Ligand code: NIG
């Protein structure tokens with residue numbers, strides 16, 4: 001079924017040519033078309049433009065039935081790309097959250113066997129089918145808030161067997177979900193208890209056993225390391241990244257959430273697709289990222305939930321960097337995958353302008369999960385993943401009305417979802 005959306009109040013991120021990302025001052029540039037139409041055929045965007053330029057002859061060339069939608073008073077956005085999630089996990093961790101309210105830090109909870117280790121224990125006890133069902137529900141909830149693509153990490157296995165189990169669940173989600181999904185191998189999420197006194201031994205296991213097996217089954221697109229104080233060192237990170245690259249996995253890094261850990265620099269050195277979190281980012285880090293191929297990615301939900309200091313996004317943009325915003329949906333530091341909330345947090349917590357938040361959650365995150373060629377903008381030939389909003393006066397309502405769902409109709413691969 002082809003889709004023709006007419007009388008769109010504003011078609012957002014309508015970009016004639018495919019671009020990689022927007023950086024620095026450019027992040028304030030957001031191409032929009034007032035009173036627009038959008039036509040899809042099959043799973044792709046066929047045409048778009050101003051209503052006054054709409055020529056009905058184009059419909060004669062469409063070889064499938066056409067559904068017409070009147071979007072008077074409504075906006076059309078390309079679906080959000082969420083380039084950082086951990087949605088394959090077993091159960092939730094709200095009991096630990098109470099300890100957090102009472103004053104324990106994320107690191108303290110981890111040190112006593114909670115946090116990631118708690119999730120690893122539960123994941124071990126949960127079947128692949130059950131994990132799949134839980135993750136599927138999370139994906140559907142993300143889609144309901146406007147997400148059309150996401151990256152999903154392993155990292156709650158921490159044994160070869162359980163990491164492979166997680167990645168197989170992700171593969172099944174890839175096969176069955178209409179969302180575009182990328183898989184990221186994060187064996188280096190935490191040192192499991194068994195290796196408590198021998199962290200390098202665990203790194204050896206990742207390098208010698210896990211990465212080759214993950215690659216042999218083609219289970220991952222990327223390799224990730226939690227390179228931060230209390231987790232993995234720069235040296236350990238380098239060893240893992242080198243092996244990942246050898247096996248065709250492009251790095252994405254968790255960096256500088258707890259301290260100036262060197263994670264950003266090591267990410268840039270190994271041409272990581274993104275470095276994520278970045279609460280501790282100074283001039284040196286900004287300099288390292290400038291003109292690199294690495295997308296600085298901030299996770300406002302995690303900073304909000306853990307009450308952390310905010311990454312210096314304004315400084316980063318002023319320094320000429322691109323910035324992406326993703327959810328970090330996970331049971332410990334951000335139990336939400338609502339990208340509309342992330343979008344609004346960009347303005348509330350980081351003083352980003354609405355245009356910047358659109359770029360940060362669409363094309364810049366598309367780059368950070370390597371799907372910028374097919375997603376992230378409304379461009380001819382790209383995958384038809386978009387949503388129609390409820391009636392709104394201006395685009396700015398998306399940033400302003402932070403608690404409500406402004407998405408009214410969702411289309412993924414050209415099909416109503
Ligand atoms: O991105 N920072 C490291 N890992 C996750 C948290 C995972 C967890 O606590 O379960 C994050 O915030």
Ligand code: FE
Pocket residue numbers: 084085086254328330
């Ligand atoms: Fe994360």
